[in-house]
Amino acid sequence: MTSRRDFVFHSAVLAGAVLIGKPALAALPPLAKKASYKVGFAQSESNNPWRLAETKSMQDEATRRGHKLVFTDAGGSSAKQASDVNSMIAQGVDAIFLPPREDKALVPVIISARDAGIPVFLIDRDVNHNMAKPGRDYVTFIGSDFVEEGHRVAQWLIKNANGKTRIIEIEGTVGSSPANDRKKGFDEAIRAAGGFTIVASQSGDFSRDKGRQVAETLIQAHPDANVIYTHADEMALGALAALEAAGKKPGKDVLVVSVDGERDAVQQIIEGKIGAICGCSPFFGPKAFSVLADYAAGKTIPPFIKNEDQFYDASNAKMMVASAF
Numbered sequence: 001m002t003s004r005r006d007f008v009f010h011s012a013v014l015a016g017a018v019l020i021g022k023p024a025l026a027a028l029p030p031l032a033k034k035a036s037y038k039v040g041f042a043q044s045e046s047n048n049p050w051r052l053a054e055t056k057s058m059q060d061e062a063t064r065r066g067h068k069l070v071f072t073d074a075g076g077s078s079a080k081q082a083s084d085v086n087s088m089i090a091q092g093v094d095a096i097f098l099p100p101r102e103d104k105a106l107v108p109v110i111i112s113a114r115d116a117g118i119p120v121f122l123i124d125r126d127v128n129h130n131m132a133k134p135g136r137d138y139v140t141f142i143g144s145d146f147v148e149e150g151h152r153v154a155q156w157l158i159k160n161a162n163g164k165t166r167i168i169e170i171e172g173t174v175g176s177s178p179a180n181d182r183k184k185g186f187d188e189a190i191r192a193a194g195g196f197t198i199v200a201s202q203s204g205d206f207s208r209d210k211g212r213q214v215a216e217t218l219i220q221a222h223p224d225a226n227v228i229y230t231h232a233d234e235m236a237l238g239a240l241a242a243l244e245a246a247g248k249k250p251g252k253d254v255l256v257v258s259v260d261g262e263r264d265a266v267q268q269i270i271e272g273k274i275g276a277i278c279g280c281s282p283f284f285g286p287k288a289f290s291v292l293a294d295y296a297a298g299k300t301i302p303p304f305i306k307n308e309d310q311f312y313d314a315s316n317a318k319m320m321v322a323s324a325f
């Protein structure tokens with residue numbers, strides 16, 4: 001039997017759930033079926049070949065399908081990227097493709113877009129799932145498994161270290177999903193293997209120049225380091241410059257391993273200066289727009305759509321370099 005007190009209590013809890021639970025209960029906005037869409041693509045920065053290849057892939061596919069792409073470039077600022085998304089919402093785009101520069105800072109605008117009835121598709125970087133969830137706040141995350149990338153680089157190193165065990169790690173942008181996960185995957189595998197030491201780990205912000213500066217400082221502080229793992233090729237290229245300036249031979253004195261698969265970096269495998277690279281595809285256009293079409297058609301979209309990555313080392317670099325970006 002339900003007492004009056006219980007009834008009041010249950011009603012209050014229910015009312016509370018409806019109020020507090022508003023975001024949790026809000027459904028993803030639908031996307032009408034149309035021949036042509038106006039779609040936002042809020043790029044995070046354009047300072048490296050990976051980003052340029054991604055932008056071109058998105059633009060080419062939009063053109064091929066006859067959609068209008070509203071393109072913005074945040075120039076490496078999460079605040080600018082958030083305001084770019086806000087202006088896309090104000091313009092009333094049909095949908096937004098977003099590579100969130102950081103995994104927390106962009107969450108509020110993702111929720112704002114959803115609340116404005118605009119579906120958001122995250123490409124290339126994800127957000128923190130404690131703050132926003134695929135299938136609820138945004139449609140899906142399309143991209144690589146970054147933990148696996150870090151893990152694959154570590155596995156190569158474990159097999160090919162040849163006694164080199166003192167590692168400098170140069171991380172990507174602080175608070176970005178690829179930096180978090182490439183660190184996690186690599187560090188876990190290295191610890192599990194035993195016998196290695198990560199002597200220093202610091203952010204180079206995914207940029208060549210910051211990567212060079214950080215490498216310069218860390219090489220000085222840890223002259224016995226003989227491995228450098230960078231979360232992206234731009235920073236590996238920066239580290240090569242720092243090593244050579246310090247009179248060290250990359251590939252001989254210090255083993256360099258990385259992620260991305262830029263043509264210039266794959267070329268450095270051929271030159272013997274980089275040991276191995278786990279690729280990370282920047283070619284999102286065809287997949288992103290086909291997921292958009294599936295969503296408009298009412299198909300079920302999985303929360304994570306995984307890109308498969310290449311792996312480069314001396315065994316295949318010559319064969320692959322021409323097709324790298």
Ligand code: GYE
Pocket residue numbers: 048050051124125178206231232233259260280
């Ligand atoms: O590896 C890096 C870029 O978010 C996966 O960002 C991407 C990373 C990529 O700047 O080069």
